[in-house]
Amino acid sequence: MDDEELLKQLEAFTDRSETIAATGNEAADDTQVTDKLGSESANKSVSEPNDERISNPPDQPATFDVHAFLAGLDAIFDAHGAATKAGPYLEQAAVDAENARDNAGLLTVLNETMGFYRSQGRHKDNQWVIQRALELALRMGLEGSEAWTTTLINAATAQRAAGNMDQAEELYQMALDSARHTLSPTDRRLAALHNNLSMVYSETNRNDKAEAELREALRILESSSPNADTDLDVASTHTNLALVLLAEHRLNEADQQATQALNIYRNGHLEHSAHYASALAGAAQVRFTAGDYAAAVDLYRRSLAVIDECYGRDTDYYRVTEENLRQAEAAASADTASATNAGTDDATSSASVLSAAVQPSTESATAMSAVPSALSASSARAAAQPISDTPSSSNSTTDSPSPISGLALARAYWLTYGKPMIAAKYPQYQGRIAAGLVGHGSECYGFDDAISHDHDFGPRFCLWLTDDDYAAIGAQLQADYDALPHECMGYTRIDATTATPRAAQSSASRRDGVFAIGDFFESITGYRSAPADDRPHEWLMLDEATLAAATNGAVFADPLGDFSAARQGFTFMPDDVRLALISRRIGMMAQAGQYNVPRMLERGDGAAAWLSINEFVHAAASLVFLMNEPVTVGYLPYYKWQFAALRRLSLRVATRLADVCEQLESLLRLSSTACYGGAGFGEGGRGAAPAIAQVNGIIEHICAEVVTELKREGLTRSDETFLEWQRPYVEEHIQSDATCLRSL
Structure with a gap:
């Protein structure tokens, strides 16, 4: 063609x-x-x-x-x-x-x-x-x-x-x-992109950024639409904006956006569109938050009818909306019972207010401890993956809890008990306290599994305060944290009586509870904040596993942004330091892998060869993270989770040196035979020779790939595959005069 x-x-x-x-x-x-x-x-x-x-x-x-x-x-x-x-x-x-x-x-x-x-x-x-x-x-x-x-x-x-x-x-x-x-600039797909990015920000508690993305999407759509009053995409964006505003406790503005979305569907006769289900569900969320439970029930029922028509009932979308409906029905029943017990007959449903989709509500927000989750997706070819604002605690007495990751359990514990406690006891500080789970423990890396549950596993989270706030309320807040229920979703919180010595709450290295932000990072790294760019020697004193522990995990809330800023500081490794470490890593790969592995194998010193292979593998794994830049992919964690992290990184899109992980695993698998196979042992009785050849071949192949990547990144002009000779080329790009950044 x-x-x-x-x-x-x-x-x-x-x-x-x-x-x-x-x-x-x-x-x-x-x-x-x-x-x-x-x-x-x-x-x-x-x-x-x-x-x-x-x-x-x-x-x-x-x-x-x-x-x-x-x-x-x-x-x-x-x-x-x-x-x-x-x-x-x-x-x-x-x-x-x-x-x-x-x-x-x-x-x-x-x-x-x-x-x-x-x-x-x-x-x-x-x-x-x-x-x-x-x-x-x-x-x-x-x-x-x-x-x-x-x-x-x-x-x-x-x-x-x-x-x-x-x-x-x-x-x-x-x-x-x-x-x-x-x-x-007016392409509607660009608006789609801003809409979607807003969802990521919203679901990671960055509502200000989410709102900005939605405002930009709305601007693009309204400027390109022949009739914004009947435009389904404009309606969708109004629904999205309503939910973000609701998360920011701006109820009246959220109500206006939700109503405007429903009006567009009515004006355009789009009520049978699959998208309409999410507009109804979004409006229901607003009405529920406003305390108008009867209207929320009506809107959720109508949303379910559209979902059933368009998708059927065997979908996440239907199940989530159905659960939201049950919550709204329970709240409506309780509200009616309360009105009846008070001797009033003014429990009339106000469903007609918003179900007519004409007038925005003027009701003020009602404080709620359990708000049904907003649907976070829908369309003719998409459905919801909601995140409930307050997870159910109905499983707290279950004998056999369902498997759950540590980060998900931490978030559930925070939303179920921590967040309401702060709202009730520290209302003047709830806009200042950060919460999440960061630091030591496999769950902070997202690598925990069922085996991890046999020690130091349970509901927990961290609360981070400024120095002044910690001085004012830190001790009392810690006492209130300690007094929270010890069970959540069937799991029991660890404490000094159940924790292993490493995680004992009485130790200086406790892993959850209340911290001053600077104290928290100092307990992990020795620094209250990341070293300055002009102090490379301090950066070089921080090994990658330490930096990984300081920057892993998840932040559930950070209204001030102070904790996130401090955490992010440790991700911004100065480029001169990164280049110096790249030089060190390729130097070790040359020395241990290209030079010493074949020499030790030739000498028959299997132990020395095995240790040399280990040094090569560690240096290569570190290099993959450094070449992909820590600010983007994080740092290589400590030895136990290095390959879990390397596998995960290798699956990401556009990862540099993505196939090195698989080659390193093959190298380790062959090491036993190569180092200790001997004559006539292993590899079908052919002795160690075939494995030795494969080991040396893998090492040279990885080193050649590294040279290719260094050239692609503009870090070398040389084709030399013995990596020691690449170090001067890499170090040419270091701008600092600090001698600690250069090889001898």
Whole structure:
């Protein structure tokens, strides 16, 4: 296909509609790569055949018609048959596109599948689809194109729905960078991107940033819409904004935004759109917070009816909304009973106020300890992945608690007990106290599992205060923290009687409770705040495992931003220090791996060779993190979790040296035979020789990859693969005169 014919194909898809991915109405997966990419379907096949594809019989060439595929998928959604028909349809379409060797068509199918799997809560299945779509787009050379931008948006949205916020934010930022070159300032996909990024900020307690993103999305949409009063995407963004304002306790403004969204659906006769369900649910959230429980019940019921019609009942979206309805019904019943007991008959439902979707409420906010969660996603091809503002504590007496990660348990404990305690006892400080879980413990890295539950596992969190606030209320707040219920979701909190010595609460290195911000970081790093850039020797005294412990975990709330600022300071390793460490790591890889491993093996000193391999592996693992920059990917943790962290980093998009992890694991696996195999032992009786050859080959292969990456990053001009000779080239880029940053 020549350029002129391809251009015609590209233009043929520009009229397919695109809808906004948003908290209330999310449809980033509807942002079609076929809009600007097109599909080499019909009787054509792409010029880059996929080796995994099935060969076509020469006399019966397979074809894939992307027009027919999208039309068929739309028909399924329009007939509300997605729950049972969309999955098989998408799976067959992927096979058809594979058989036709139609890369563009396959990418379209994968983008649609990402959105559908998200709507069905099939987040584990979606990880493979996400990875495949990104790899395919890169293999097709789409970087810098609109198709690449939209694929990034779709992948990020799927990761956000799966709760993988770090990956989602990274992908959204990549999409923003791409969009600056590929989308016009009024492109509606740019609004979709801002909507989606706002969700990440909202779900990680950065509501100010979330609001800013939504305001920008609304500006783009209103400026590009032929009629903003009937525009579904504008309505979606109003719903999103309502929920963010609600989280900021700006009830009246939230009410106005929610009502405006519902009015747009009414004006445009869009009440049967799947998006309408989220607008209704968002309005219900506002009414619930305002204490208008009867109206919340009515709105949640109407939302459920739309979800049932569009998605069916076997979805996360339906289950979450149904749970929200139950909470609203319980509150409404309690409210009615209270009014009856008070001898009044003024318990009339006010459902008509907002269900009519005409007038904004003028009621003030009512303090609530249990607010149903806002739906954080919906569309014709998406569904909710909500996060409840106050997790249920109904499992607190369960004999066999459901498995849960330490960070999730910490967040639940904070929301269930910590946050209400602060609101009740320290109202003047609730806008000043940061909360989260950071520091030592496998749960702070997200690596804990069922085995981790056998020691030092239980509900806990940290509270961080400024020095002045700690002096004023620190002791009393610690006492109130200690007095919180010791059970949450079936797990018992650890204390001095149940903790191992390392985690004993009486020790100076306690892992939870109340801290002054500076004291907390000093207990981990020895510094109350990160060293200054002009003190490289202090940075070099901080090993990576220490910095990993100071910057891991999650922050649940930080209204002042002081804790997050201090924590972030430790992520900003000065580039001169990073370069010095890169030089040290490649020096150790050369000395231990390239020089000493073969020498020790030749001498027959298996123990020395094994230790040399260990030094090489540690240096290489550290180098991968340093080359990917700690401010982006964090630091290599201590030895126990190094490979868990390395595997996780290797799965991220655009990771440098991504395959080094697998090679290092192969190296370790071969080490036993290479170092201690001897003649006639191991490897089918051939002795250690084959393993030794593989060990040396892996080491040299990794070192060659490192040189390639150093050249790609502009850190060397040399092709020399013995890494010791690369050190002067790397150190040329160090700006500081500090002698501690350079090799001898």
